[in-house]
Amino acid sequence: xxxxxxxxxxxxxxxxxxxxxLAFDGKTITDATGREVxxxxxxxxxxxxxxxxxxxxxxxxxxxxxGWVRPVKPADRPYLLPETHDLPELGRLTGRxxxxxxxxxxxxxxxxxxxxxxxxxxYIDLAGRIQEQAGVPYVLIDGSFAAMPQSIRQMADVxxxxxxxxxxxxxxxKTLADLDMLLADIPKDARPKVxxxxxxxxxxxxxxxxxxxxxxxRVGAVNVVTSDSDGLANVSPEQVQAWAPDVIVTxxxxxxxxxxxxxxxxxxxxxxxGRVYLAPSTPFGFIDAPPSVNRLTGVIWLTHTLYxxxxxxxxxxxxxxxxxxxxxxxPDDAALTALLGD
Numbered sequence: 001x002x003x004x005x006x007x008x009x010x011x012x013x014x015x016x017x018x019x020x021x022l023a024f025d026g027k028t029i030t031d032a033t034g035r036e037v038x039x040x041x042x043x044x045x046x047x048x049x050x051x052x053x054x055x056x057x058x059x060x061x062x063x064x065x066x067g068w069v070r071p072v073k074p075a076d077r078p079y080l081l082p083e084t085h086d087l088p089e090l091g092r093l094t095g096r097x098x099x100x101x102x103x104x105x106x107x108x109x110x111x112x113x114x115x116x117x118x119x120x121x122x123y124i125d126l127a128g129r130i131q132e133q134a135g136v137p138y139v140l141i142d143g144s145f146a147a148m149p150q151s152i153r154q155m156a157d158v159x160x161x162x163x164x165x166x167x168x169x170x171x172x173x174k175t176l177a178d179l180d181m182l183l184a185d186i187p188k189d190a191r192p193k194v195x196x197x198x199x200x201x202x203x204x205x206x207x208x209x210x211x212x213x214x215x216x217x218r219v220g221a222v223n224v225v226t227s228d229s230d231g232l233a234n235v236s237p238e239q240v241q242a243w244a245p246d247v248i249v250t251x252x253x254x255x256x257x258x259x260x261x262x263x264x265x266x267x268x269x270x271x272x273x274g275r276v277y278l279a280p281s282t283p284f285g286f287i288d289a290p291p292s293v294n295r296l297t298g299v300i301w302l303t304h305t306l307y308x309x310x311x312x313x314x315x316x317x318x319x320x321x322x323x324x325x326x327x328x329x330x331p332d333d334a335a336l337t338a339l340l341g342d
Contacts, residue, residue: 029158032142032151033124039137040111042160047105047136049093049115051290052143056116056152058084059168059293059326061159066090066108076283078335081328093130094123110136114155116292117143118211118230143291145214149173152293168293171325175296176218179303182310183220192306194221195245195270196287198232200254202240202265206232212288215298216249221306237264244269247306248276251287277305280339283327297322301340316340 026040046064048054054069062081067090077085090104094115113136115127123140131138139158141151149169156165196213198204206213207225212232216223224243227233248270250256256278259265270276279286279301284294286301297319304315316336324330331339 029139029154031127031139032119032147032154033127033140035124035128035140037131037137037139039139039158043112043158045108045110046112046114046159047090047093047108047110049113049138050117051092052292053114053116053141055284055290055292055294056141056155057114057159060152060156060164061161062328064159066110072283079283079323079327079329079331079339094126106134112136112158113138114141114158115139116141116151116155119144120230143211145211145218145295148293148296149176168326171322172293172296175299179219179299182303182307182312186220186307186310188220191220191222192246192275193224193244194247194249194306195224195240195243197248197250197255197259197276198252200252200258202248202250202252202255202259202262203234203236204232205235206288211291214291215287215295215302219299219302219306221247221302237262240265241268246270246273246275249279249287249302250276251279251281251285251289253278282339293326296326 026038028036028038030036043064045066046057046061047066048057048069051069054065057065058080062084065084065087067088069090069092071089072080072085072087090108093113094117113130113134115123115138117123119140119142127138127140141155143151149172152169152172153165156162156168194216196205196216198206205225207227207229208217208223209228209230210232211230213223213225224245225233225235246269248259248268256276259271259276265271279298281289284290284292286298287295300315300318300322304311319340320330320336
């Protein structure tokens with residue numbers, strides 16, 4: 001995560017100096033950092049610190065969103081509630097290339113800031129400093145895959161939508177339980193070695209410890225990257241050659257279209273055997289982009305892609321069910337084909 005620039009704090013302190021103090025009406029919760037945070041009883045205007053938080057906020061309480069990190073793309077609109085299409089672009093407080101304009105942030109009058117992602121010293125320090133300087137409660141929720149059902153419930157409690165949270169958390173629990181039942185019948189030596197390719201050259205990737213690639217490990221595949229970094233890294237095609245992945249999963253359309261003709265990628269089993277798969281990404285990515293609750297679609301898609309003989313049910317129906325429950329709209333056949341292909 002990028003450090004929050006010091007000059008921003010000075011400007012923020014001046015900007016909030018004129019805001020009158022209000023009597024607290026809410027509750028105290030303990031977030032994933034162990035901080036006790038006083039939050040409103042029913043937050044009405046919530047600022048999401050980054051894309052993972054924005055996605056989770058949308059699925060739980062879209063009416064409380066004050067904006068998106070980035071504008072909704074035309075291709076995303078059929079899959080998102082119409083009332084969210086034209087929310088303003090506010091930028092991000094966290095992640096690579098933090099871009100938030102604090103004057104805009106303050107002008108939205110948020111009564112809560114939420115983040116959803118990695119928990120480490122940097123994030124904890126950032127959350128505390130922003131809350132202190134802004135005078136707005138800042139809650140950080142654990143974004144790890146293992147904690148997903150619990151984290152959905154915790155965010156729903158913070159947002160005062162417990163019934164909605166229980167519906168989504170229960171879905172997550174069942175999806176992961178079904179996955180574990182499937183994996184129990186697949187020997188470890190029958191599970192594919194997978195490389196996650198990001199960017200048009202395919203050389204940006206993420207290892208097993210990174211939140212960006214957690215879904216690959218969660219579906220029982222072997223991430224070939226040996227780094228224990230919790231972030232993203234660049235590697236060479238020669239290194240990928242040495243790893244010899246059986247499958248390449250990419251989130252970049254250009255790489256997926258061109259890798260078969262790129263000399264440096266020839267001879268890799270995944271390329272030679274035509275097992276390079278472009279992960280769907282509308283309105284949110286199936287693998288990461290962002291690494292939020294949308295990764296449950298990655299569980300469905302990867303299960304059917306990596307284990308076609310073992311996977312049961314119809315992938316299109318399962319994806320449509322997820323979209324209807326989490327995103328509020330059920331895609332028709334044409335929209336599913338545009339999303340998943342034939």
